[in-house]
Amino acid sequence: MKPKLLTTIRDYSWRIFTWDLIAGVTVALVALPLSIAIAIASGADPKAGLVTAIVAGFLISLLGAAGSRSAGRRVRSSSSSMGSSKRTGSTGSCWRR
Numbered sequence: 001m002k003p004k005l006l007t008t009i010r011d012y013s014w015r016i017f018t019w020d021l022i023a024g025v026t027v028a029l030v031a032l033p034l035s036i037a038i039a040i041a042s043g044a045d046p047k048a049g050l051v052t053a054i055v056a057g058f059l060i061s062l063l064g065a066a067g068s069r070s071a072g073r074r075v076r077s078s079s080s081s082m083g084s085s086k087r088t089g090s091t092g093s094c095w096r097r
Contacts, residue, residue, distance in 0.1 A: 003063065031057070 031053055039049025 005062075027057075 032050060035049040035053035036046045037049075039046050039052070
């Protein structure tokens with residue numbers, strides 16, 4: 001299994017890059033304020049929500065997320081679990097399916 005980047009780079013063009021850039025900006029405009037709000041609601045620092053969303057977004061894109069899978073729930077869960085672990089001192093993951 002190869003990362004998505006290696007399998008699609010041959011057919012990548014400026015036109016596709018333009019559409020990817022528009023999609024990335026659109027997602028960022030929604031996800032970044034949402035991650036700040038979720039961090040505040042969970043009792044964490046707003047910066048922690050931003051860092052969590054940015055790191056998770058880069059990891060998901062680097063590892064080859066596909067259009068048919070949504071990463072939003074994972075990023076949202078990681079932001080909120082960060083705040084709850086800060087309050088309770090828990091170090092385990094609280095993600096559920």
